[in-house]
Amino acid sequence: MKSFPILAALLVLPLAGRAQSQPVEQWHHLDPAADHAMGISTARAYELLRQLPAPKGAPLIVAVIDGGIDTAHADLRRVLWHNPREVAGNGLDDDHNGYTDDVYGWNFTGGRDGRNLFVEQKEETRIYARLKDRYEGKTAATVPAANRAEFQLYEQAKAEYLARRAEAEAQLQADTRQLTEDRANLTRLKQGLKVTVLDSALLRRPTTADTALLRSASMYYGGLRQMRLPNTDSLLNRFVRYNEKLRKRVDYAYNLAYNPRPLVGDHPDDLTERHYGNADVMASRSDHGTVHGSHCAGIIAADRRNAVGSQGIADQVRILSVRCAPDGDERDKDVANAIRYAVDHGAKVISMSFGKYFSPGKAAVDEAMRYAGAKGVLLVHAAGNDHLDVDKTTQYPSPRFLNGQDIPNLLTVGASGPTNNEQLIAPFSNYGQQSVDVFAPGLNIMSTVPGSQYAPLSGTSMAAPVVAGVAAVLKSYFPQLTPAELKHIIMQSARPLHTQVMKPGTKQLVDFATLSRTGGVVNLYEALKLAQAQQAAVAKKPARKTARKS
Missing domain, CATH: 3.40.50.200 (Peptidase S8/S53 domain)
Structure with a gap:
């Protein structure tokens, strides 16, 4: 049975809008x-x-x-x-x-x-990228006493970055597989029911005796109700947007080479700079x-x-x-x-x-x-x-x-x-x-x-x-x-x-x-x-x- 990411969707994406004239x-x-x-x-x-x-x-x-x-x-x-x-x-x-x-x-x-x-990058990514060349391969014993606090920060940021990067990659891979499966399921469902749009009314009472199609229709009907969406095209679009967010975590948040700050044009390390x-x-x-x-x-x-x-x-x-x-x-x-x-x-x-x-x-x-x-x-x-x-x-x-x-x-x-x-x-x-x-x-x-x-x-x-x-x-x-x-x-x-x-x-x-x-x-x-x-x-x-x- 598919698990719909209800909480994740609520946290990162708006649901269907309400008409302005209604409270x-x-x-x-x-x-x-x-x-x-x-x-x-x-x-x-x-x-x-x-x-x-x-x-x-x-x-x-x-x-x-x-x-x-x-x-x-x-x-x-x-x-x-x-x-x-x-x-x-x-x-x-x-x-x-x-x-x-x-x-x-x-x-x-x-x-x-x-x-x-x-x-932007996550802060642990920025710290690890900034200090990597300075401390990679070193130990606390080989680092000067004056630099040990910074070395400890580097070690903590590195560990967090490596763990979160691996987690983000695994989550993206799993979600991408699920997204591929959803696309295939919905295509089969449309073909089996001979329709181009799968809305709530149709999925609630599908006109078929095929048990596989009935199970699939019931699953996606539940998803539409929980996410308050009108049809499976909207549902699939929600899944695509969530997958894009997961991909951004890998491509940007946990990417050591990504540096967007030149766009701003300030001096990022100058904490006294005010006007940018x-x-x-x-x-x-x-x-x-x-x-x-x-x-x-x-x-x-x-x-x-x-x-x-x-x-x-x-x-x-x-x-x-x-x-x-x-x-x-x-x-x-x-x-x-x-x-x-x-x-x-x-x-x-x-x-x-x-x-x-x-x-x-x-x-x-x-x-x-x-x-x-x-x-x-x-x-x-x-x-x-x-x-x-x-x-x-x-x-x-x-x-x-x-x-x-x-x-x-x-x-x-x-x-x-x-x-x-x-x-x-x-x-x-x-x-x-x-x-x-x-x-x-x-x-x-x-x-x-x-x-x-x-x-x-x-x-x-x-x-x-x-x-x-x-x-x-x-x-x-x-x-x-x-x-x-x-x-x-x-x-x-x-x-x-x-x-x-x-x-x-x-x-x-x-x-x-x-x-x-x-x-x-x-x-x-x-x-x-x-x-x-x-x-x-x-x-x-x-x-x-x-x-x-x-």
Whole structure:
């Protein structure tokens, strides 16, 4: 029996779009008590907000550091940030910030000639390629003491690269064989049923007595239903696209000879370089990065006023797009610059749905995070989708500086599901009692994708913008809150849940409360109540008397 890659498809590809004029279901907005779904209680939260004074001044700026955003999406265009000092398309740096025509944000993975980088190497590939000639064939004993830390990094990156390259090749070979088999099966099925299109209705009740054809029809009918596709041509196209993604891993992500950086035209090893890239924050509507970034942006702030499509969490924000995460691993230099750009252009919350397991330029990222903290900016980061304990296997950007201190303005988020049972934690989510702060909805989250369409995607990539949206609402209505206070409120209001859940990557049942620092799932309504209570408590405190000067 064929196994359809449902989860993989949800993680990397949009499903069939919904008509723009129809609202879409979004379980992450639901209320645990009233709706029996482990959402964030958005409707209850807005009932509470109606009792509060409306935010004053300009909408809060939330940056989405990702792979790009479809700036023409019907549910996003009203809520996008616009640089008030930049004239679109005139080829000039009107505001003299070093970034020409940055109307919606900036793209640190583009060239000045307008080309864009879509696929990168994994970080372990880059490290191994860079250090291979220097350390190949050497041992720790033959390496000078001053170079042993770098040699150890080389050894770790080499081992990871060789293992992942072999795994990627094996997966591609197996999937290619399966794809060939699918093509042959579907051709035989069409011929046997004497049709050119195999749709759901036909496959449900095929007009044949041939048992082999009946088994095949039943199998592909199940695939169409699970993937919500109209016919097997669409299904086969999905399989082809997934196979192409696997091939890209071999040809690019784990290819020592691949080097796309000349397209950008910067000096990759100069971590102090700031001004490179281009203003194309969309890059390509069909690129996975733009699908991913648009989806994250919609979770945070899809237009809540137009009564169509999806609804974002925050109603008083503008989304600033910073592109730095192509397919593959983002570069530390680009991440650091993306954070600085977002901070310098007014962002108070930054959503970051990317990650990797090597970070040779972490010092630069740390400094950018310190800079954000000094400017009053909260960073929200996805924990990762490899069902790993990140207390034991560090995922970057990590929640601690190089000196071991916790990063006070960084929240790390795991992904949860809609039911308070064994499936409360998403099966792919990373976890960690010391390194993951909180969980948030991240399984089959419906949101915006390019072309004014909507699709459900899964990942901690979806959970992070849920928390960024919660933080944005809090900061909009309680602007005095510092990043540390926002983090504290979000964590403290996520009440511990002692549900027995399936530990990701295993068949072991564990207490959900042991998988993060809070042991809970974020809730907008509870966070707002706590913020309101804390504000009231501060207001009741008597003013401090100061001694009079004689």
